[in-house]
Amino acid sequence: MNARWLRIGGTLMLGMFVSYIDRTNLSVSLPSVAHDLGFAGNTFATVSGWVLTAFLIGYIFANIFGGVFTSRVDPKKIAIFMMGLWSVSTLVTGMAQSVVLLVICRLVLGVAEGIYWPQQSRFVKLWFAPNELTRANSVIQYYGQFLALGLGFIILTPPSRRAGMAPPFLPLRRYRPAYHGTALCQNITQHRRCALSGKNPVTEPRRNRPG
Template sequence: MGKSKWLRIIPVAFVMYMLAYIDRINVGILMPYIQEDLNINASAAGDIAGIFFVGYLIFQIPGGILAAKWSAKKTIFILMLLWGICATAAGFVETEGQLKAARFALGVAEGGVWPAVLVLLANWFTTKERARANAFWMACLPVSAMLMSPLSGILLKYFEWETILFIQGLPPIIWAFVWYAIVKDQPSEANWMKKEERKNLLAELATEQNKKVQSEGYMAAFKNKTVWGLVIMYFLWMTGFYGYTLWVPSVVGTLTKDPVMLGWLTAIPFTCALIGMLLNSYWSDKRMNRVQHVAIPLLIAATSMVVGQFVSSPALQMILLSITAIGVYAPYGPLWAIPTAIIPAGVVGAALGLQNAIGNLGGYNGPKFFGVLKDMTGNYHAGFYFLAASLVLSAVMTLILGRFITSKNESKSILTNAKRNQIS
């Protein structure tokens, strides 16, 4: 369907969300220095890291509605400016309370971006292209961690953590204007597309729109038990995911006190995560199996977390941290194919919104309770056991939800065979 949209839309969206993800990576790298400077314990550190996700919940649904009814391009442009301002403001804080307030506001500003980008991609990419578009876009998550961990470590050698927060808040403000200049809401607005390419794309999108099932709204999603199963599964995964992501730099910090080396070592697990994420998504598509490619990586991650508490060799610890990173990131591709396979078409849009909005509260739950357990025990062991348990429960919930996929496929097969028998 033409390469121009892939070259224009995806790279700009990739950089945009990579810059958003900085705010979930840099706080982990900077946390030991924040704790020392503000004289706070691990529980308070977990609050600072996790309160972002409480704010993140607030603008999830309004952001999607605004993008759909007004303009995804303009909604994201405004939110980029707002989150850049909030991120730079964090560089001027002097107390724990002020830093929490800045992180909360940052979460509110970034919360509307994810649903707005999904609306934008739906305007540009057909159903058969959308999975690849989402996969290319979401690859920015581990890439951001790969790049920003070493960068934050290098900056720590020359600047205080407040200055680094200010510096890393500037790129979104700059990139917002690049976004506004390049991205268009609809193919009909893109004068850089060839006429024939634009015409074919608009025709295919219009055909899909005519076949689209009318949404039954959020109340129907709220009443659907399977939707809540998805929400719980995602919440448990995000608990383990962000608990690991935000605390792994502190664990690596026990291996080295050099901030530059800390940054480079922290990048290793996330580099492995990118490779694992892409390979798992490719294999999942090839086998057309989603459940196993979500549940098995989660169980592998949980196992490596537990085993890691019984090894003392720095090399083995890094290997196990990397295996864990692969396990917690790998489900990203296949997981988002599960809701459409088990939820009625009229409910799936609202279901995805609820899954992402409420499930992301696990981003508060993981870092917070990891920090609480660190304060209670004086080490990281109990925290990793807690995260591992969350990942195991998420895997179990995935397997339970997978039974609905089987039931749905069996029902389709029965109906198809019945029709064939009638014809014959």
Template sequence: MPMSKSADLAVMEKPAAPAAPVVATSTLQWVILGLLALGALVSFVDRTSISAALTVPSFKAHFQLSDIDRGWVNSAFFWSYAVLQVPLGWATDRYGVKRPYTVCFFVWCVATALTGLTTTLSALIVMRLIVGAAEAIVVPASWAWIRRNFREDQSGTAVGIYMLGTKVGPAIGAPVAAWLIVAFDWRAMFVLLGIVGLLWLIPWNLLVKNDLPKRVEPGRVEPGRVEPGRAEKAAAAPPMASGKQVRVILASPMVWGSMVTNFCYNYFTFYCMTWMPSYLVEQRGLPLQQMGLYSFFSFIGIAIVALAAGWVADRLIERGYDPILVRKVFTIAGFLFASTVVLGAFADTVNEALFWNVASLSGLGLTTANHLALCRLTLIPKSIVGLVTGFQQVATALAGIVAPILSGWLLQVSGSYNLPMQVIFVFLIIGAFTTALVLRPQWAPRVVETEA
């Protein structure tokens, strides 16, 4: 049976293996992928370290922080992070990954270190804005590099490895920051994290070559294909800076659907980063040490499941199954499994609540690698991955702004964490339905790709 391109969920049938040539992936490419995962880990440690500082009495007294002030400090990162996603996504398509990432990595590490030297609230917020703006490069650059260097039957594993950094980072960020504060103080914590992070730039600049982007123009061709006979016209077309390219992307229902699923996925994960510790302590009565342990298990769980699910999906695709269908099945299964978080909210015992707390976030790992591989690799032409990812990351940043604010308001009006968790359940179900109905190959953006 020929490979099915249908986006409908049906029984997976094994079609004939494609005859496309296989391009070998070098050891260096996997090493650089590990560097990207480590870079993502550094970014999450730097962005979450502030949560530990905001619990320290001397830090709050130094800046004379009220609860409203603490809210502004927490949200400052995501405002600039959201604004710079699309411009920096375009930059990775226009100038390649290596140089923009190098500059931004240096900027956010320096801003993190300088946070330890700030003396006013306004300066503190400015530093958080700078960190958010510079870290906006991480996701678009990483996905652009993965898309250009790994085959379809490797992308799930590649994404799983990369996502280890994005999940281990928040798992260790607050504990590492807390340990440094106890061992030294909050000022030294910021300075040390910023300086140590700069060491990552050494292997990055030694191992990664300058990657030349491609020139593109809109066209009705399959993603990633070169339309014969149009090389001269494509080469003469301007790079991704044109508003015409942006209109092509925004005209794609698939891109809008991916933004919805990105929001739904990240609403849950940002809730876990910001409110799960308080839920475990205030509603389930865990001591701080035990709370940190269960938070760590939850984020390590999603990282392990994401890697395993990506690998299994790759093996199915390698055997000839439709990559779009395979990844959609895993994505929907993850959204549905994660929706069991609502069972933890209404659990009668602490042990039952803790089980669903860890299991629901871990189960979302079925979605993690496969959803992102589908929306940023499988359905997106190589030449516009950075820009499309930038648009998708706006939805991610919006989830980072909305999740803690809305959850806090729901907690205040209801007096319980049950209502915030019910809202999470609703978003996860929306994510599953959107994946099934909207993430279709015929609705993906189309471009003509050719070498510059």
């Protein structure tokens, strides 16, 4: 495996991993979120349904229209902007003090991740030869997506249960002291995303892709 597979394929796989972890974190923290925002009683199922569905609504529309509207824009710019947008959305989710804001954050997260997803395929098409496309997409999708789905609850459940533990992003304590577990889950993914953005393939191939 050469450097191109590690640098490009590995980075795209990590991007997929982080995006799917982001979809898991609220599911882990939802009971404590419901308690903090006051829908832990009879309205829990209804409100939780709206909170979780908001992401899917944004994601579906962004998947349908996002790829079309961004097809003529540099994928590196779209990917970086969408990472920034979903980072802000995840951060604000940890500080949300109302159900409305929580739903809006989830909707924005869905839009950002829905637009980001097609950009990965565009990166693969730019960097890999035609005979490598299937293998590259399979590696990125399989290891990025399924590892996140398999490990997400293992990674996020312990900090969520240790709700009294101070989160690494201390300003969140100031805004919502009871939100430690949720904020910590959000910021675990936030720190992973910051590390990812620092090594994102933001330059086009210097020469035509091999093959």
